[in-house]
Amino acid sequence: MxxxxxxxxxxxxxxxxxxxxxxxxxxxxxxxxxxxxxxxxxxxxxxxxxxxxxxxxxxxxxxxxxxxxxxxxxxxxxxxxxxxxxxxxxxxxxxxxxxxxxxxxxxxxxxxxxxxxxxxxxxxxxxxxxxxxxxxxxxxxxxxxxxxxxxxxxxxxxxxxxxxxxxxxxxxxxxxxxxxxxxxxxxxxxxxxxxxxxxxxxxxxxxxxxxxxxxxxxxxxxxxPRDEWTARFLGVTTVLDATIVDGRADTVLGPVALDRSDGPVTLGLRPESVRAQMIDGDGAVAGTVGAVADLPTGRRLRVRAGSVELDAMTSAPVVVGDDVALRIVADRVAVIG
Missing domain, CATH: 3.40.50.300 (P-loop containing nucleotide triphosphate hydrolases)
Structure with missing residues (x-):
């Protein structure tokens, strides 16, 4: 050693x-x-x-x-x-x-x-x-x-x-x-x-x-990741505060199931942590596309949802100005701290 x-x-x-x-x-x-x-x-x-x-x-x-x-x-x-x-x-x-x-x-x-x-x-x-x-x-x-x-x-x-x-x-x-x-x-x-x-x-x-x-x-x-600096260095682009109750975190992007104790938590989202789809009317949080980049790993969006601006991935043929439905991918979420 x-x-x-x-x-x-x-x-x-x-x-x-x-x-x-x-x-x-x-x-x-x-x-x-x-x-x-x-x-x-x-x-x-x-x-x-x-x-x-x-x-x-x-x-x-x-x-x-x-x-x-x-x-x-x-x-x-x-x-x-x-x-x-x-x-x-x-x-x-x-x-x-x-x-x-x-x-x-x-x-x-x-x-x-x-x-x-x-x-x-x-x-x-x-x-x-x-x-x-x-x-x-x-x-x-x-x-x-x-x-x-x-x-x-x-x-x-x-x-x-x-x-x-x-x-x-x-x-x-x-x-x-x-x-x-x-x-x-x-x-x-x-x-x-x-x-x-x-x-x-x-x-x-x-x-x-x-x-x-x-x-x-x-x-x-x-x-x-131990703290926000480490999370962002490791690719997190959006940090959200949430509260876990009965294994579910309530966030501004909707609920997400997490195997953590009840209480406040800080979540780190990378682009692949959020999926964007065309609006389908099933209650998902909506956001407006501000930028689109076609990358080898997929189409990456910059989306504003209320007061939050975040990155998301999609396979849909969206363009700047489109409204999209946003869903958090639970197994791609980092818990900071």
Whole structure:
């Protein structure tokens, strides 16, 4: 387990991390995502764990051992950065073998390990290919193989897919998650992308302004964000106050069944939490369409219903100015707090 206790990191007068306490790599969480907006301190934290940034306070422990006086190359952690940082002009095999040569592995052991890793990252025929000739996705898989080669105790991935296009990012996120689980190495991946975190991680920790806000399994995090900031960061666009009585919350958009104790509650709605249909006269709350966007995931509307303005999804051929019936989708509602 990685344990971080009261860690502080400063760049001159700027404090990036201050009193941060966090743990990762517990049983059942092979991959942990560190998720947060740009500038919140994610990369600084990973660099501090790797020993690339000195601590101004606190401790970093791995398997109970304090790492403060352990230099970077002695920590046995693998690191992959956004740009991969491959050695240009060299072959794929040479890049993967780099850390093994530094550790004075025998030639036969290096050949065997490189071959094994090329199979693992699905680049078996690329050993003699120059890394300058690789695609972005191939280059990141080579960087991952190089980091895995010495069998590190912990793998740190710092925004490894940020430079790739959306389709390739989703594909490679799934592949990398499969690869690191097959390698049986605990992994921390830094990202600002919710989908990437969900595709890769068993556990997600949300970071804000140098601190950890909430850590949970993905489904729990989406359904029960700790506070409104976390909910909105995770895609909630509308926040409603409601009161639950006998398992039903009464809201301005009508009742919704929720398995919660009676009392006041704050609900978070994402666009997919509300379905819009043509008015059918069955008592649903009505709203007026103010904007329409046709997205790959469906038609998204901006709707005003009384004093509330919210996002909704629909398959109906509505246009701006149409009145629509709104219904909350109970299993897509987040309960905040």
């Amino acid at each position: 990685l344990e971080i206790d009261d860690v502080a990191v400063r760049y001159g007068p700027v404090t990036v991390l201050d009193g941060l306490t966090w743990s990762a790599g517990t049983s059942g969480s092979a991959v942990t995502a560190l998720l947060g907006p740009s500038g919140c301190g994610k990369s600084t934290l990973i660099r501090a764990v790797a020993g690339l940034e000195p601590l101004d306070g606190g401790t970093v422990r791995f398997d109970g051992a304090d790492l403060r006086d352990v230099p970077t190359h002695r920590r046995d952690f693998g690191v992959v950065f956004q740009d991969g940082q491959l050695f240009g002009g060299r072959t794929v095999a040479s890049n993967i073998a780099y850390g093994l040569r530094i550790r004075r592995w025998s030639r036969s052991a290096i050949r065997e390990r490189v071959t094994e890793l090329l199979e693992l990252v699905r680049l078996a025929d690329f050993a003699t290919r120059r890394v300058d000739d690789l695609s972005g996705g191939q280059a990141q898989r080579v960087a991952l193989a190089r980091a895995l080669a010495p069998r590190p105790r912990l793998l740190l991935l710092d925004e490894p897919l940020a430079a790739l296009d959306r389709l390739l990012r989703d594909q490679l996120a799934t592949e990398i998650a499969e690869i690191v689980r097959a390698a049986a190495i605990p992994t921390i991946v830094v990202t600002h992308d919710h989908t990437e975190a969900a595709l890769m991680a068993d556990s997600i920790s949300v970071m804000r302004a140098g601190g950890i806000v909430q850590s949970a399994a993905p489904q729990h995090l989406w359904n029960q």
